[in-house]
Amino acid sequence: MCRKSLIKVSFLAVLILLSFVVSAPAVEPGMVNTVLGPVKAETLGTTLMHEHFAFAYPGWFADSTIAPYDYDATLKTNLEIIKKAQKYGIATIVDATTNDVGGRDPKLYKALAKKTGINIICSTGMYTEQEGSPAYFKTRQDWYGTDIAKMISEVFIKEITDGIGTSGVKAGVIKVGTSGGGPISRYETSVLKAAVIAQKATGLPIITHTSGPVGGIEQADLFLKEGADPKKVMIGHVSNSKDIEYHKAILAKGVYVAFDRFGLEIMTPTPVLVKIVAQLCKEGYANQIMLSHDTVNVWLGRPYDPPKPLLKILANWRIDHISENVLPALKKLGVTDEQIKTMMVDNPRNLFLGK
Numbered sequence: 599m600c601r602k603s604l605i606k607v608s609f610l611a612v613l614i615l616l617s618f619v620v621s622a623p624a625v626e627p628g629m630v631n632t633v634l635g636p637v638k639a640e641t642l643g644t645t646l647m648h649e650h651f652a653f654a655y656p657g658w659f660a661d662s663t664i665a666p667y668d669y670d671a672t673l674k675t676n677l678e679i680i681k682k683a684q685k686y687g688i689a690t691i692v693d694a695t696t697n698d699v700g701g702r703d704p705k706l707y708k709a710l711a712k713k714t715g716i717n718i719i720c721s722t723g724m725y726t727e728q729e730g731s732p733a734y735f736k737t738r739q740d741w742y743g744t745d746i747a748k749m750i751s752e753v754f755i756k757e758i759t760d761g762i763g764t765s766g767v768k769a770g771v772i773k774v775g776t777s778g779g780g781p782i783s784r785y786e787t788s789v790l791k792a793a794v795i796a797q798k799a800t801g802l803p804i805i806t807h808t809s810g811p812v813g814g815i816e817q818a819d820l821f822l823k824e825g826a827d828p829k830k831v832m833i834g835h836v837s838n839s840k841d842i843e844y845h846k847a848i849l850a851k852g853v854y855v856a857f858d859r860f861g862l863e864i865m866t867p868t869p870v871l872v873k874i875v876a877q878l879c880k881e882g883y884a885n886q887i888m889l890s891h892d893t894v895n896v897w898l899g900r901p902y903d904p905p906k907p908l909l910k911i912l913a914n915w916r917i918d919h920i921s922e923n924v925l926p927a928l929k930k931l932g933v934t935d936e937q938i939k940t941m942m943v944d945n946p947r948n949l950f951l952g953k
C-alpha cells in the first residue's frame with residue numbers, strides 16, 4: 599500500500615473510531631450499569647430500589663478529625679447485612695446516596711459486590727436544598743447567573759458515561775429530591791431539570807426523595823413537563839403519606855411510586871402501609887409500585903446513642919423487614935405471589951428498560 603492510501607486508511611479508521619466514541623450510548627439497550635459493570639436488566643432479580651450502605655448529612659466531614667471514615671468497619675457491617683438480604687433472595691440493591699452527602703463510596707460498593715455476588719447499582723444525584731449541600735451551585739446561580747441545571751446535568755452525564763471520579767464505577771440511576779410540598783424551589787427545580795437532561799442523554803431512570811407526606815405530585819408534573827419518560831421515573835418516599843388519594847394522584851401520572859421506607863415506623867407504621875399497598879394492588883396498581891426500606895447501614899460521623907424508645911420503634915428498620923414481615927402480611931390481605939413478583943422483580947427491571 600502506498601503512503602498516500604495508508605494515510606487515507608488510517609484517517610478513515612480514526613473517523614470510524616471517533617464516531618463510535620461520540621455515538622456510544624451510556625449503557626447498551628437492555629443493560630444496566632452496576633458497580634462492577636453492565637449487566638442484563640433481565641438478571642437483576644428481586645431488587646430493593648432505595649437503600650444506603652453508608653450515609654451522613656452534609657457537614658459530617660467537619661467532624662472527621664474526631665470521627666474519621668472507617669472503611670474497614672463500614673465494609674464489615676455491610677457484608678453482614680447483605681448476607682441477611684441474600685438469605686431472602688435479594689439479588690440487587692440500589693444505593694440512593696447522592697454526590698452532595700456523605701457515604702457515596704464506589705470503592706466500598708465494588709468490594710461489597712465482589713465479596714457477596716450481589717448486584718449493586720449506585721447513584722449520581724443531588725439531595726434536597728434543605729438537607730443536601732447546594733451552596734456551591736446556588737452561589738453560582740445567584741451571584742453569576744450560571745445555568746446550574748446544565749452544569750449539574752454535566753456531572754450526572756459524566757458519572758453515567760465515564761464513571762464517578764477516577765473509580766471507573768458508572769452510576770446506574772439518577773437520584774434527586776425536594777424539600778417539601780408546594781412550589782419547588784429555584785435550586786431544586788434546576789436539579790430536577792438536570793436529571794431530565796441527563797435522562798434524555800443517557801436513558802437512565804430517575805428516582806426521587808420526597809420530604810414528608812407531600813411533593814410527589816409536583817415532582818411528577820415537573821418531570822413530565824420537561825419531557826422525562828414517565829416509565830423511567832420512580833417517585834420515592836410516597837410511604838411518608840397515609841393518604842391513598844395522594845398515591846393515586848401520583849400513579850395517575852403514569853410514573854412508578856416507591857413505598858420505600860418500610861420499617862421507618864416514625865413516618866408511617868408498617869401495618870398502615872401494608873393495608874394501603876394491598877388496596878392499591880386490589881385496584882390494579884401493582885405494576886407501578888416498588889418496595890424498599892431506605893435503610894442506612896452505617897451512619898458516618900460521631901456515634902450517637904439514640905434514646906431506647908426510639909430504638910424500639912425502629913427495630914424493624916432493616917434490610918430484611920420486607921422479606922420477613924411485609925410480604926407475608928401483604929399475602930394475608932390478598933396480595934398474590936404474582937403481584938409480589940411484579941413489585942419486587944418486574945417493576946425494578948422495567949424501570950431500567952422504560953417499560
Ligand SMILES: [Zn+2]
Nearest residue numbers: 648650694892
Ligand atoms: Zn434515602
